[in-house]
Amino acid sequence: MKKLLTLLLALTTAVSLAACGAPEAPAEPSEPAPSASEPAEESSKPEENEAEPAAMPGQERLSVADASRFLGTVEDFAVDDAGQTVLLMRRATGSDLPRELKVTLTEDTNYSFDSAQLGNGAFLEVYYGGEPDETGAVDAIAVNDLISEDLVVYNGTLVEITTDPEKEEGCSLLLDPLTEDGMQYVFHVDESTQFYLDFASLKAGDKLHVIHSPASTRSLPPQSAAWEIFPYTEPEAGELPAPAAEAPADGGDALVEAPLGSPENPIASEPAAE
Structure with a gap:
């Protein structure tokens, strides 16, 4: 019976992945993720180190x-x-x-x-x-x-992938925490999410390293937007673990966002160097 349930979960995950329509993993994961507002293909690139x-x-x-x-x-x-x-x-x-x-x-x-x-x-x-x-x-x-690692980094095991029938694109990933004092989290994936793995081959039980928005809902489990998804890498001996994400203070759907610094951007208003 246990084997049958495991098989059904794997099949459900595979179907959800196909429906999600996730983009292919970048050819070189070590390169910085491109801006979410940039098109998939560009005729020109910004000047190096700009x-x-x-x-x-x-x-x-x-x-x-x-x-x-x-x-x-x-x-x-x-x-x-x-x-x-x-x-x-x-x-x-x-x-x-x-x-x-x-x-x-x-x-x-x-x-x-x-x-x-x-x-x-x-x-x-x-x-x-x-x-x-x-x-x-x-x-x-x-x-x-x-701000802080526990607000934007989550390491967990993939439980399931779900899609919204009312939306043509995007999906949601439910993850179990890798730490005993952690909690489940739901991460929403859309066209802006950057993948550094083969998304189509994801299956229940895979360990993931997620960089996400510091804004989370107060629902249980909390929900947030996934910015980047990587394979999880086991820490080396003696390496400090990431703090466990804290549960919301109460229920509801209110969006809670950490107070990101918003001083004047010294380069945002300047044109790109030719």
Whole structure:
């Protein structure tokens, strides 16, 4: 009987995947995700290392073409010989990024928030270029503040994929937490969601690493918009686990969004360099 239920769940998931119509996984998952507002094919690309606003659900973030990207938590600060601030960061738990990274904030670094508010524990999205210097540090081109890891990162096991019969595109993923103190979550997928895996081959039981909007409903389980979906990577020995997402304070459908910084974007109003 148990085997039959498992088979039925797998078949249901397969049918849902087909109906979801998800795009193919990017050819090179290590590259930064393109803006959700950009078309699938472009006749031209922004100049290398040119930061541009990236329209993502619920907030405005900077995106840099042809640059490496790191998502992680600030654990400490240092100052280099040139008097520049260096962030000592650890990767988001469950990702396949380098475990640690030193990020130098230069006079050319762009921010989507007030950099004076930076502090230990901040969860940042950093675009950087070039090779690490002799100290192992890289220069930040653009930095986005995603507040804290537990608000935008979820590691879980796929339970099922469902579709809305009233919608031609999109689907929802129900995930079980990988931690005992976590909770189930529903992530909505649409044309803006970036996949770094073969979505069509997903099945119940697969472990996923989801980057999502900090806005969640107060329903149980909570629901949020999935920005990016990766295969889950097991943490190394001694690596700190991500904090478990907290359950909403009460029921209902109210949307709760963390207070993302919204100072003037230093480059949003400037035309792209020719």
